[in-house]
Amino acid sequence: MKSLDVKIWGVRKRATKRPSYDVRWSVAGNVFSESFRTKALADHYRAKLLRAAREGEEFDSETGLPGAMAEKPAELTWYAFALRYLAMKWPHAAPNTRDGINESLTSVTLAMLDDRPGRPADDVLRKSLRNWAFVLPGPQDREVPTDVANTLHWVAKSSRTLAYLADPVNAREVLDSFKIRLDGKAAAAETVRRKRRTFVNAMHYAVDLGEFRENPLSAVRWQKPKVSSEVDPRVVANPQQARSLLHAVSYVGGYNRARGRRLVGLFACMYFAGLRPAEAVGLAEPDLTLPEQGWGTVVLHRTRPSVGKQWTDSGESHDDRGLKNRPAEDVRRVPIPPRLVSVLREHLDTFGTATDGRLFYSEGGGVVASSTYWRAWQESRLLALPPAAVASPLARRPYDLRHSALSTWLNAGVDPTEVAERAGNSVEVLLGRYAKCLDGRQEVANRRIEDLLSEYD
Incomplete structure (x- = not known):
């Protein structure tokens, strides 16, 4: 049924042993609520409800959800989003820029993987992402070796959702991962800044797609490494x-x-x-x-x-x-x-x-x-x-x-x-x-x- 009486309230913090945040709204007089671990995730969910109400979507009086959310589609994963972002950026980017985007998306993707059984070796993951996933034409448009296809299938299943980044703590962990090289040593400051720049730009695109109300990285207090712009006189x-x-x-x-x-x-x-x-x-x-x-x-x-x-x-x-x-x-x-x-x-x-x-x-x-x-x-x-x-x-x-x-x-x-x-x-x-x-x-x-x-x- 189409509800003409939808009210969406703010996010409320619950004083429990492990703090949680509730989103409350009503449809045709019936009150509904959802709980979330962080305020950022709760805000993200509330933003989806508000957007559906503004666009005049039908809200179900039994579930309290608009049609699209009632069907409960799988949330967009980071990996799926990264492929969309790459397809948007690639045609207009210079070759060296494409290389930098590829490197940055690979780093974020590795940081956004859950621990699931069957994880391939780190070097196999990196090569599959660098050489096949984040290059156009993509793996769906060309013949891919079986081992690479299996690796990318595991990545697709193990990638955390994009909403995971709504929590500043999680976003900070991804940013911190840029600072460490594969050998465990500190990464060059310019490399860290380049990866962060791509990550921030990708999150702006997520805002454009309606996945976030504002760039989630703006809530993260993270010290950018200082890069010297001066030429070494030596x-x-x-x-x-x-x-x-x-x-x-x-x-x-x-x-x-x-x-x-x-x-x-x-x-x-x-x-x-x-x-x-x-x-x-x-x-x-x-x-x-x-x-x-x-x-x-x-x-x-x-x-x-x-x-x-x-x-x-x-x-x-x-x-x-x-x-x-x-x-x-x-x-x-x-x-x-x-x-x-x-x-x-x-x-x-x-x-x-x-x-x-x-x-x-x-x-x-x-x-x-x-x-x-x-x-x-x-x-x-x-x-x-x-x-x-x-x-x-x-x-x-x-x-x-x-x-x-x-x-x-x-x-x-x-x-x-x-x-x-x-x-x-x-x-x-x-x-x-x-x-x-x-x-x-x-x-x-x-x-x-x-x-x-x-x-x-």
């Missing part, structure tokens, strides 16, 4: 060190095979033009203006980040996309000094381009893999730096060449707005991250101070 190479490193790259792998020589220009773009590795990998000859004398220009509009085949729509290991944090059609014009112009002209004369015009390519003509230029860079550090510097963080990663470039420009007195424009950053990010002294710059400053003091001796 990684920054001075111009002399950078030149030595670039020279050493040409010796990697021997002259004839040219494993290192074909990468000198790639690393030079990172240092002399401040390019990100993915920007340098995507450079093509039409993007360059290389005069015989003076400064040249690079027009950036394409990046080729290395992400993995399962994350890209094309099925290739490298994504093909526009500039970072910019509209797809945006470009960035970067002046390049004569030294880099000379390096790139020599590179084109020696190696030419790939069939699609790319400057830097593998021996087979493919996109240069990050693992390839990473290994070459590590070998060049051994050749160029003394043992103490090799053991230090100095220029440990190819990306540190970009840090060195931006620090050099700032120390040269270039206006931060101009540096930010060339680097593709905001001025705020630039000054917060890259305004670091060059390695050895303190000695220069000390000498100047000492010279000034000596004038008064």
